[in-house]
Each structure stands twice: as C-alpha cells, then as structure tokens.
Amino acid sequence: MLSTTRRQLRAAPTAGRQLSTSATTRSSAAPALTLGTRPFRVGIIGGGPAGFYAASRLLGLAGSENTKVDLFELLPTPFGLARFGVAPDHPEVKNCEHKFEETARDPRFRFFGNVQVGGVAPSPSSPSSSTSTVVPNLSPSPLAAQITLSSLQPHYDAILLTYGASLDRLLGIPGEDTLSNVFSARSFVNWYNGHPYHSSLLAPLINLSKLEHVTVVGQGNVALDVARILLKDPAALEEFDVPEGVLDELRRSKVKRVEIVGRRGPLQLACTTKEVRELMNLPGVGFETDAALLKEAMVQMEENPGMDMARMRKRALGLLEKGSKTKMSSAERSWSFEFLKSPLELLAADATGASSSSNDALDLLAPPSRVGAVHYGINELVGSGDPSRLSARSTGQTTTSSTDMVLKSVGYRSIGLPGLPFDERRGIVRNQEGRVIDEAGQTLPGLYTSGWLARGPNGVIATTMFDAFATADLLAADLSSSSPSEARPELPIEQLRGDRQVVSWEDWEKLDREERRRGEEKGKLREKMTEVKEMLEILA
Amino acid sequence: MFSRSVARLIIARPSPASAVRALATSASSPSAGAPSRFLAPAAKHNQLIQRAFSNSAALAHGGKGRPKKGEGITLHFKKSNGEIETVEANEGDDIVDVSWEWDLDIEAACEKSIACSTCHVILEDDIYDKLEEPSDDENDMLDLAFGLTDTSRLGCQVKVTKEMDGTTITLPSATRNLRVDGSKPTPH
Structure with missing residues (x-):
C-alpha cells in the first residue's frame, strides 16, 4: 500500500491521517483523494457520532457527487450517545448534532431507522454472554425491521460498522x-x-x-x-x-x-x-x-x-x-x-x-x-x-x-455480529486502522469499522470524530483505487423490511419537532419519547 | 454563501514538501465536492432558521463576512500538512468565525460553547502572550486537545486583533495515533 496507491488527502488536514509524507516529496503533484464521481454506495451501521461523522466526511470528499450513503440505526432516533450518553446538563456537547442534521439532509444520504442489522447477538464464546445485566438489545428487537449483514453486502461497495459498545464490562x-x-x-x-x-x-x-x-x-x-x-x-x-x-x-x-x-x-x-x-x-x-x-x-x-x-x-x-x-x-x-x-x-x-x-x-x-x-x-x-x-x-x-x-462504571464492550471477526478480549471488532481483519490478520474487503466498536469505549466525541474522519478517508482511498465495477443495485428496503416500519429522516424530523413541542410546553429543551411504540404510532 | 467558491489565496512557502502539497491542494479545494455543508439550498436554510429557537448559536455555520480586500487583518493558517493558507479577517471575529468564513477545516464541533477541543489552534509566542489567560473552562478543554503546546488556545476564544496582522496560526495535526487517554494504539 505504500507510495503509489496512497492518495493524498484533499483538504483533510485536521483529521487526516497524513498518508505518506515521503511520497509527496518526490511526486510533482500527488492526486488529491477523490471518489472520482464513481457511483459508490456505502452502508453505515449505527447512527451515533462515528457513523454520522464518517458519512459527512465521505459526502464532503472530492468526486463524491455520485456517492450514496445509507445509514442504518436500530432505534427510530439518530445520534446514539449524543442523545443517550451525553449528560442532559451538557447540551452544548450535543451541538455536534447540527452537523449530523446537515449531513442527513443531503440528497445523497438516507437514514433507515428502526432497523436491526444482523440479528445482533453475542458471539457464542463471549465470556459475558450469560450474564444477567440489562442488555435488552442482545435479542432481536420486537418492533425493528431485521436485516442481515450478508443481505446488505451485495448492495454496498463498502460497509462501515459504527454501532458502538452496548454491553457492560x-x-x-x-x-x-x-x-x-x-x-x-x-x-x-x-x-x-x-x-x-x-x-x-x-x-x-x-x-x-x-x-x-x-x-x-x-x-x-x-x-x-x-x-x-x-x-x-x-x-x-x-x-x-x-x-x-x-x-x-x-x-x-x-x-x-x-x-x-x-x-x-x-x-x-x-x-x-x-x-x-x-x-x-x-x-x-x-x-x-x-x-x-x-x-x-x-x-x-x-x-x-x-x-x-x-x-x-x-x-x-x-x-x-x-x-x-x-x-x-x-x-x-x-x-x-x-x-x-x-x-x-x-x-x-x-x-x-x-x-x-x-x-x-x-x-x-x-x-x-x-x-x-x-x-x-x-x-x-x-x-x-x-x-x-x-x-x-x-x-x-x-x-x-x-x-x-x-x-x-468500569467500561463497556461491543457485541459481535454473526460472521464478523471479533476480539473477545478487548470486546471490539477485529480491525487494522478501521479495515476489518480476520484472526489471521487478512483484510475482509469492503468491511470497515470506526468509533467505539473499532477502538474500544474511551475518548470524547472529538476522539470519535477524528477516528471516523480517518476511517472514512481510508475507505474512500480503498474505493477510489479499486478497479471499476458495475454499479451496485439499490437496497430493496421495502421488500426486506417485512411488516416493520422503517423510519426515514423526514420521519425523525417529525418526531424531533414533536419532542421539541412537548418540551416547549414545559419550558424545557425537549420532552423525549421513551418508547419505540409511541414513536412508531406517531409516524403510522 | 457562494463567495466560498472564490479562489483562495494560497501561498506556498518555498520550503519543504509543503509547497508541492499546497499546489496540489489548491487545484482541487475550492468547494469541490462539499455540497451539503456550505452550499445550502434556500429551503434548507429556511428550515434551519425556523429551528433557530433551539440552543444553537450557529446552525448554518456561516462566517461573518469578509473584509474588503486589503482592508482586513492578514492571517496565515498553517495546516497540519504544511500548507499555508492566507486570509483576511475582520477585527473582533474569533478564529472559528474566520474558519467558517474561509472554509479552513477547523471543526468546532460544539459550535463555540467551550465543550470540545476541536477548534484547537497554536499561536505564535508574542500573540499568545498578549492574550488574556484562558478561562478554567477553556483550560479544561485544552487538557483534551491533540498535540497541545505552550501557546495552544481554543480558536473560538481568540478574537482577531490588529496586532495579529501577519501572524501565523497553526492547526495542530491530529491523527489516530494521538488519543485522548494517551494510550498508544496496539494492533488488534
């Protein structure tokens, strides 16, 4: 991967892994990282800061005009730990959501909320799989659409896993x-x-x-x-x-x-x-x-x-x-x-x-x-x-x-997905700088991971942001250096969702407005809906 | 908003590898492939305005405008890849305003509310010395900044003054090798 296939990043300095400084000293004009206007489809699994920052990065790259990003989220609500982790008296930390909203309104971006990917289950050898702590999302969610990772793969040139760490140590x-x-x-x-x-x-x-x-x-x-x-x-x-x-x-x-x-x-x-x-x-x-x-x-x-x-x-x-x-x-x-x-x-x-x-x-x-x-x-x-x-x-x-x-409060670990290489000791998806690798260290083409799922549950949102930017750049560099292939068919979400409701970005905006309205009545920022059932009823 | 597509002043210093990078980057950078964030269609903009009752200070991430050419305060921004970008700024704007106006790649995730360290900048000694001491809140965030130096500040807390004319503001490099907990990444 050194020298020739590495691409210089466009305007990516603050977050960028600086790819090969040595290469640029001898090339007269290293090409900037670009997606080359090719019709890439990228699937992102997990709608927290890692997923949204990666999406924003991908859609901001040169040549991304024809790139499409679909983001899957288990809950009807986006933003992951920005919504459910950041303390309520730290609303300014949640300002990162504004950037995520801008990304989500991009016509190249789609949000699929209330979708559970892979029938998330603990890997059989997980040492913590038999415990009784409250981890309800171990089992299939009764209201969410169920889609397996393998059924997503034919539709995406790359899949980025950013579903975080939802188990407790x-x-x-x-x-x-x-x-x-x-x-x-x-x-x-x-x-x-x-x-x-x-x-x-x-x-x-x-x-x-x-x-x-x-x-x-x-x-x-x-x-x-x-x-x-x-x-x-x-x-x-x-x-x-x-x-x-x-x-x-x-x-x-x-x-x-x-x-x-x-x-x-x-x-x-x-x-x-x-x-x-x-x-x-x-x-x-x-x-x-x-x-x-x-x-x-x-x-x-x-x-x-x-x-x-x-x-x-x-x-x-x-x-x-x-x-x-x-x-x-x-x-x-x-x-x-x-x-x-x-x-x-x-x-x-x-x-x-x-x-x-x-x-x-x-x-x-x-x-x-x-x-x-x-x-x-x-x-x-x-x-x-x-x-x-x-x-x-x-x-x-x-x-x-x-x-x-x-x-x-002694830390978290992530949940594996069936067929996904998982490091049981660290509780993360096996990866090298964001590329998913198997136990022998071989890269699994087209699979990436970022955020807490990739590097473990620590750091602030900025840490996750830098990580997501770097992983998105890596993913884009891999895509742009791949040999041209046929455009992927769009995911037939309507067939795959069965009788379950998939929550779109416009749907979420409706929920968001309703929560703010209820909050306003009480003189507060928002009154969160705390039941999936209620959210889906409002959208039905 | 569309002034962003105006070609930037990019001065490549005749020093090391950065010169090459600066040229390579300048060719592709002005607003290329960044449609969503800055070239907001009117509808989207209205939507944002309607929602402005929330706690957000700056939803659209626009700058505060640019001084007339030749009348502003000249600032050189040194990016982490060595590229120097020279812009003119209004007195009184903060460094994040300047970044939003000129699309300088300072993230400012918390939108200037001193709740993150993503607008960390490194100042020249004499400029740093002339500023008031950072507040406790700012220092708390600087504790978490990547590549902290003795003259580090949060860009959102630094107002542009006449004395800064011609100064160089360095954007720290942040790679995944620098972690907030200080741990070195291990192959896994």
Whole structure:
C-alpha cells in the first residue's frame, strides 16, 4: 500500500491521517483523494457520532457527487450517545448534532431507522454472554425491521460498522447479578436520558426515595456524570431534556452521599478536569478524599513532569486539593473519591438475617435482597516508570463499607455480529486502522469499522470524530483505487423490511419537532419519547 | 454563501514538501465536492432558521463576512500538512468565525460553547502572550486537545486583533495515533 496507491488527502488536514509524507516529496503533484464521481454506495451501521461523522466526511470528499450513503440505526432516533450518553446538563456537547442534521439532509444520504442489522447477538464464546445485566438489545428487537449483514453486502461497495459498545464490562464478583439496587452506570445513564430500552425496564427498579448512600465503582467521566446527576438540585436539570418521570424520581431522591471508588490512585484518575470541576462547584455539595494519598500523588507528580497527560493530571489534582467551596460540615449532600479499592463482593442488606426459607418456590417469588454493603480489597500501586501508568495489586487487606445502591462504571464492550471477526478480549471488532481483519490478520474487503466498536469505549466525541474522519478517508482511498465495477443495485428496503416500519429522516424530523413541542410546553429543551411504540404510532 | 467558491489565496512557502502539497491542494479545494455543508439550498436554510429557537448559536455555520480586500487583518493558517493558507479577517471575529468564513477545516464541533477541543489552534509566542489567560473552562478543554503546546488556545476564544496582522496560526495535526487517554494504539 505504500507510495503509489496512497492518495493524498484533499483538504483533510485536521483529521487526516497524513498518508505518506515521503511520497509527496518526490511526486510533482500527488492526486488529491477523490471518489472520482464513481457511483459508490456505502452502508453505515449505527447512527451515533462515528457513523454520522464518517458519512459527512465521505459526502464532503472530492468526486463524491455520485456517492450514496445509507445509514442504518436500530432505534427510530439518530445520534446514539449524543442523545443517550451525553449528560442532559451538557447540551452544548450535543451541538455536534447540527452537523449530523446537515449531513442527513443531503440528497445523497438516507437514514433507515428502526432497523436491526444482523440479528445482533453475542458471539457464542463471549465470556459475558450469560450474564444477567440489562442488555435488552442482545435479542432481536420486537418492533425493528431485521436485516442481515450478508443481505446488505451485495448492495454496498463498502460497509462501515459504527454501532458502538452496548454491553457492560462486569465486575465478576458475587452479588453483582443477584442483589437489587445494583445497576450498570450505563443503564442508569440511559434511564435518565430516556433510552427506550432502559427507561421502562429501569423505572420500576429505581427508587431514590428509599436510599441515601450510592457507591459508584469506576472513576471515569461516566461515573462522574452519574454522581453529578444524583447530587445536583433537580431544579437545575429542568430546562434540559430529562424525561419528566426521571425528574420526578430525582425530586424524591434522598441521596445524601455518593462515593466514587477506583482501584488505583489520584494520579491514575480516568475522568477529565471539566467533570471534576462541575462536581466541586455544585452548590451545597461537599467533597472529601484521602488527604495523605492526595499529597503523595502531588509529590509524585512534581517528580515526574513528563508523565502521560501531565497537564491534565496536574490540574485535576489541583482541583481535588482545593476541594469544594462547601465545607463537609455544612454540606447537604457530599461525594468522595475513594482510592485503591477493588470490590470483592457485594453483600445483601439483610446478609446477617439469613433468609433461609425452606420453601424454594417462595424463595424464587421473593424479591431479591437489596445490596447493603461492598466488601473491598485494598490495593497498592506497583510498577515503575510513568507513575500515571502504575497498576493496582492487592495487599491482602480488606474493608467493608455500607451502601444502598451500587452503580458499576468500569467500561463497556461491543457485541459481535454473526460472521464478523471479533476480539473477545478487548470486546471490539477485529480491525487494522478501521479495515476489518480476520484472526489471521487478512483484510475482509469492503468491511470497515470506526468509533467505539473499532477502538474500544474511551475518548470524547472529538476522539470519535477524528477516528471516523480517518476511517472514512481510508475507505474512500480503498474505493477510489479499486478497479471499476458495475454499479451496485439499490437496497430493496421495502421488500426486506417485512411488516416493520422503517423510519426515514423526514420521519425523525417529525418526531424531533414533536419532542421539541412537548418540551416547549414545559419550558424545557425537549420532552423525549421513551418508547419505540409511541414513536412508531406517531409516524403510522 | 457562494463567495466560498472564490479562489483562495494560497501561498506556498518555498520550503519543504509543503509547497508541492499546497499546489496540489489548491487545484482541487475550492468547494469541490462539499455540497451539503456550505452550499445550502434556500429551503434548507429556511428550515434551519425556523429551528433557530433551539440552543444553537450557529446552525448554518456561516462566517461573518469578509473584509474588503486589503482592508482586513492578514492571517496565515498553517495546516497540519504544511500548507499555508492566507486570509483576511475582520477585527473582533474569533478564529472559528474566520474558519467558517474561509472554509479552513477547523471543526468546532460544539459550535463555540467551550465543550470540545476541536477548534484547537497554536499561536505564535508574542500573540499568545498578549492574550488574556484562558478561562478554567477553556483550560479544561485544552487538557483534551491533540498535540497541545505552550501557546495552544481554543480558536473560538481568540478574537482577531490588529496586532495579529501577519501572524501565523497553526492547526495542530491530529491523527489516530494521538488519543485522548494517551494510550498508544496496539494492533488488534
């Protein structure tokens, strides 16, 4: 692939992989990346930021006049994590949706919402396939049209998989699956963001009026988002797009304390400064952490100015040291960072009461016990070199802390598609810079992946954007260097959809207007519809 | 809007490989193949206007217009591939305005609300020193910027001043090798 087949990118510098700088020094005028006005069809599976950024990039390339992009989305609503992941009190982050809307209105672009590709199922060997966490989109969606990947392939010159990471990484400890009031932070996020698959499932299980103490396991931005939503005055959320039912629940909340627990120390924090600052600035909310550990981390930081992400870590530690303006003594609510702790077991609230009924049938009917405490192993940091990269190792000591609810925020993994090479360890589609490869490292022609599905669940929207741009450029370069072939036949969506409804972009705009209208009535940004059924009824 | 199709002033510095690139790019760049984003048909534009009650600052991503030739402040933008693009800007516009006006490939995903780092630019030392310190919010976003330097700013927070006349603003290179979590990509 070096030199000759590589194309120089058109005006693609900000995101571009700079293809072969060496080649351009000797060529007098390297051709810009162009799709050569050929009639390419590209299918994109997954309508989140990765899919939309890739689509916008492809349709912005030189020579893309005859390129067509079809984007498939499981839900009737587009935007993926911009809609269901980004916190409701961060509406400015969702401004990226405006660009996606511009792309979607391009006549070369089509949106196929409410379409499930591939009968998404976990690959048989998936270690997490037997777990009981709430992952309703594992099975075919009862309302979505079902189309297999293989039935799409004849219609597209390239298919780009961008359906993200919809499974949770597990703690793998006793009590995780059996106790009530234990959720994945993602489910919780999806609940307060009105995700159709989680809203109705979680709503009856969450009762914030019955608990005061929440433990969040994991210290990334999702953990901090969850903590902020729990600690913030609900009145400060009303203007955004939090569903009314969720606002009601938050108003009833008796939560006084949120502990955010990590297996490593302050220098290894995974969250970003903005999220720490927001928590520190919440009115009436105090903060505490282990001052000695923090001091130790500050010293280490001063001794290692060249460490990874040194600037951000330094600023984050500064924020922790400064703490909240609200003193703990006068705080109505509070949060803490707990370091060097790994949960070993979740204990039932009534663990000592031994619910040993002799009647098995009654046991099955009884509601599960509520979580009452977390049993932790205490860690130390080991390793050498960059202190931000140290690992946690158990000291053998343990400790137990009481709690009323546990939210697990230790990362995500993706779901494989039948016939798609999947890296079980990392929970992503096997790929090399976005080209899907098999276990032997051979490229599967015409298949690409980007976003969290390709590189794992981390980074902000900008990270996904750069990744999507680069993958789109790679895909386009491959297409433009391919030998000319007959134009692909258009996907016969009307035949494939069966009796299911496919949601077009115009349909979504109708839903969007309705949500905004309902929101306006209540003085908020939008009132999300939280059921697929309702959306489809409005469109019928 | 259609002024975008006016040929740009592209100055290829007589230095390294960038000169070749600049020429190659200039031939194909003005609005070629970018129909959706900037050449919005009137209908689409109206639709956007109707929806402007939402929280968006700049839906159509238009610039704020260009100064008369020879009367603006000259800015050189150095792109990550080494190409230099020279434009004239109005005093008081911010760098993202200038980018939107001249189609300079600064993404500005959050539309200037200090919620992302995609408009990250690198300034010359003396220009950086004359600016007010970045706010905490801006610094929080700069923490996440790709290829951060000592004179990095968010373009949306930098207003064009007369003192900037002739300065070079560098757009950082961002590749998939630079990740927000700092991890090196591994073959998988």
